[in-house]
Amino acid sequence: MKTARRNFIKGLCFSAGSLLTKGCANALEHEGESGAPGPAYARLEARGDLVERIAQAYKKLEKCDLCPHRCGANRLDGEKGFCSAPGRAVVYSHSPHFGEELPLVGRGGSGTIFFSNCNLRCVFCQNWPIAHLGRGREVDDESLADMMLNLQRRGCHNINLVTPTHVMPHILSAMRIALKKGLNLPLCYNTGGYETVENIRLLDGIVDIYLPDLKFMGREESARYVVQGVGDYPEMAQQAIVEMHRQVGELVVDDRGIARRGLMVRHLVMPNHVAGTREFVDWVARNLSRDTYVNIMPQYRVEHMAFDYEEIARAITSREYVEAMEWAKKAGLRNLDKRSLSHLEIHRRRAS
Ligand code: SF4
Numbered sequence: 613m614k615t616a617r618r619n620f621i622k623g624l625c626f627s628a629g630s631l632l633t634k635g636c637a638n639a640l641e642h643e644g645e646s647g648a649p650g651p652a653y654a655r656l657e658a659r660g661d662l663v664e665r666i667a668q669a670y671k672k673l674e675k676c677d678l679c680p681h682r683c684g685a686n687r688l689d690g691e692k693g694f695c696s697a698p699g700r701a702v703v704y705s706h707s708p709h710f711g712e713e714l715p716l717v718g719r720g721g722s723g724t725i726f727f728s729n730c731n732l733r734c735v736f737c738q739n740w741p742i743a744h745l746g747r748g749r750e751v752d753d754e755s756l757a758d759m760m761l762n763l764q765r766r767g768c769h770n771i772n773l774v775t776p777t778h779v780m781p782h783i784l785s786a787m788r789i790a791l792k793k794g795l796n797l798p799l800c801y802n803t804g805g806y807e808t809v810e811n812i813r814l815l816d817g818i819v820d821i822y823l824p825d826l827k828f829m830g831r832e833e834s835a836r837y838v839v840q841g842v843g844d845y846p847e848m849a850q851q852a853i854v855e856m857h858r859q860v861g862e863l864v865v866d867d868r869g870i871a872r873r874g875l876m877v878r879h880l881v882m883p884n885h886v887a888g889t890r891e892f893v894d895w896v897a898r899n900l901s902r903d904t905y906v907n908i909m910p911q912y913r914v915e916h917m918a919f920d921y922e923e924i925a926r927a928i929t930s931r932e933y934v935e936a937m938e939w940a941k942k943a944g945l946r947n948l949d950k951r952s953l954s955h956l957e958i959h960r961r962r963a964s
Pocket residue numbers: 676677678679680681682683684685692693694695696697731777778
């Protein structure tokens with residue numbers, strides 16, 4: 613199997629008219645853990661296409677349209693848009709994380725890099741000092757690459773890029789630097805979902821695992837619970853998720869249950885069902901697949917500005933969570949997150 617894959621990559625390199633470049637050599641070395649195929653970006657590098665992709669992404673920073681806000685700020689010249697992100701990436705932390713979905717965590721943890729600032733900024737944000745206030749440290753792409761390699765050395769199973777949209781060019785550039793130094797982990801694009809399809813297309817063949825939120829299904833709610841109102845969130849997020857699904861399909865795990873590739877969708881149940889959970893599960897069943905990995909999360913808590921919104925200034929009830937999960941089952945979703953199924957049993961007992 614490994615030999616066939618090596619021959620395939622060699623074929624690609626020679627059919628592109630090149631000798632075996634360093635990128636190709638790296639891709640050949642990059643058989644993943646347990647002999648699974650290496651990460652998507654190593655194959656793109658082997659084809660010689662990664663450099664051009666990074667150039668296209670960086671160009672966007674001159675008149676920023678990395679997300680649907682399309683602010684037009686020249687971030688390379690110090691201008692800032694809605695997200696307040698500067699020209700370089702700002703990182704709050706990088707460490708193995710054991711609280712993510714089980715296929716991302718395994719034994720070694722998910723290698724999370726928390727980026728500061730955010731292009732969405734929900735009023736109930738649980739990471740508001742990082743996302744709203746931008747706490748963190750500016751880093752260049754070489755330092756970001758070192759963080760990725762550090763997470764790999766510490767035994768993480770993936771590089772989990774938290775809130776990546778506004779720093780996507782820096783991530784691609786850093787990932788290529790790290791690739792040349794031996795990075796071979798899958799990239800996990802962990803986004804709030806406010807994306808353009810155009811941006812997601814730039815990631816085709818680079819990202820292995822997409823982990824988007826689909827936070828709201830209604831325009832009114834998305835305008836109300838996002839700073840400065842983003843009424844087009846449902847439409848933008850849904851289009852982007854359909855494109856993610858087209859690129860990577862259903863979740864694929866290795867023989868240890870560790871995620872290698874695919875789409876995992878998150879949805880947070882909110883008080884009074886303001887997130888539109890019933891519509892969410894129906895949408896997934898109709899527009900993606902009933903086998904889509906879906907995590908319906910119960911951990912809403914009142915944070916930051918949410919105290920000012922009476923209808924969301926409380927935790928969810930057990931009954932609300934049970935209803936949400938029953939809607940998911942009724943919609944035919946058959947790849948629900950295991951922890952969410954455990955939460956269902958706990959909340960069912962509490963609700964009865
Ligand atoms: S990434 Fe930031 S600056 Fe760029 S379009 Fe989005 S909000 Fe505006």
